[in-house]
């Protein structure tokens with residue numbers, strides 16, 4: 237610190253420096269950012285085991301103020317008639333690339349209000365992209381293959397993540413404060429939310445229980461709102 241800023245700004249930096257020193261003396265870092273961590277468990281139908289923890293999206297939104305988010309560019313490859321990964325969380329304004337790695341044609345589209353797009357048919361080695369401006373959870377399909385489904389979850393916060401394969405998750409560098417924690421999973425009817433106070437030292441062991449025991453896979457329509465010729469059974 238010090239040496240940065242001119243005039244009034246420099247003065248503010250100095251005062252901030254004093255605050256940091258005072259806080260260090262008290263054992264608490266000023267402007268503290270801690271890691272928030274937890275674990276998701278999913279109730280399945282009797283006898284079934286969860287295999288898709290990684291498709292869980294977790295994010296923290298401050299209860300006051302609007303955090304600044306930067307758009308990014310990420311990839312959901314198309315491989316073996318699947319989106320890889322199947323679920324991606326991005327900040328509002330981000331772009332998702334859909335490179336086709338299969339030796340045949342795909343047609344990625346979304347008919348959800350807030351993120352309407354139709355990338356048209358394109359073959360092996362080609363890539364097209366879609367921009368996601370509005371927060372929400374958007375199913376993404378292929379007009380050629382009835383069972384191809386992916387999800388883009390768009391958030392307006394910089395504090396988000398996806399669970400690992402065992403359901404554990406971690407969001408680093410969360411400033412102390414009050415947040416709404418949201419846990420989303422495609423097989424759960426509504427996201428689970430809770431208000432949490434994040435102390436300067438962060439939070440560990442936030443347990444969230446999701447209920448997917450009532451989940452039923454429903455065939456979706458093609459980009460023209462019609463049933464697929466294959467009815468989603470055969471590719």
Ligand SMILES: [Cu+2]
Nearest residue numbers: 342378380381
């Ligand atoms: Cu396809």
